[in-house]
Amino acid sequence: MPLLGRITRFLSSPQGRRLTEQGRRLASDPRNQQRARSLLARFRGRR
Template identity: 65%
Template sequence: MPIVERVKRFLQSPNGRRLTDQGRRMAADPRNRERARSMLTRFRRR
């Protein structure tokens, strides 16, 4: 089974949906957004 299909199946499972919702909630937090931006700028400098 191709990896893309496996990922799709996981995301449609209850566990995948739970993790997706958790990720969305974390991404909505302004502090987490700022952390992600600062990490990306550090990686881009290298």
């Protein structure tokens, strides 16, 4: 089975939906957003 199909099937499973919701909650936290921005800024600065 192609990788994309396996990922799609996993995301539609109960465990995949649970992880997706957890990711959304973590992404909406302002502290995590700031951490992600600083991490991206460090990677962009290396070029």
